[in-house]
Amino acid sequence: MDDYPLLNLFWTMLWFFLWIMWLFLLFKVIGDIFRSHDISGWGKAGWLILALLLPYLGVLIYVIVRGRSMGERDIKQAEAQQAAFKEYVRKAAAPDGEGAPASSSVDELSKLADLKAKGVLSDEEFQQAKAKFLA
Known part of the structure; x- marks a missing residue:
């Protein structure tokens, strides 16, 4: 146990977690490159090559240059997902016609008879x- 001191273990853990955080950022940047509609195909290829050939520097440059629009795209996507979820819930919870199955005429006539x-x-x-x- 003496050949690997506790401080070295902490440094190893720190570097490991920084590497994992960088991997998450790399995948986020690559996803944003493909999701972005304002970059041409050649621009996407250039950013991808930069991010993969110069990994740390390429990701850092992308975040500096396109970080604001990256955040705006994330917000826009989250709002679209929230709107789609609300629409789904509205349709699923609607009593008649808007997506939920309407109760049958027999049930309604039974209620009226009661x-x-x-x-x-x-x-x-x-x-x-x-x-x-009946109409």
């Missing part, structure tokens, strides 16, 4: 409501 039997609806109101569901 209301009529309890005296809540008159015969005329029952017939009008029944005509709406």
Whole structure:
């Protein structure tokens, strides 16, 4: 145990975690390069070559040059995902017509018959409501 002191272990762990953080940043930059619509194909190829051939310097240059637009694209994508999720929830929770299955006419007529039997609806109101569901 004496041949690898505790301080060296801490330095090794620090360098390992910095390397892992850099890998995450590298994948984030590569993803952003392909997601960006304002760069041409040749521009994407150039940034990719720079990020892969000069890994640390290329990623650092990309973050310095395009960091602001990278953040804006992340925000735009998060907002689009949130809007899509809200739309899905709205459609799934809608009672009729907007995506959730509508309850059948038989169920509705059964409810109307119960209301009529309890005296809540008159015969005329029952017939009008029944005509709406059957139409």
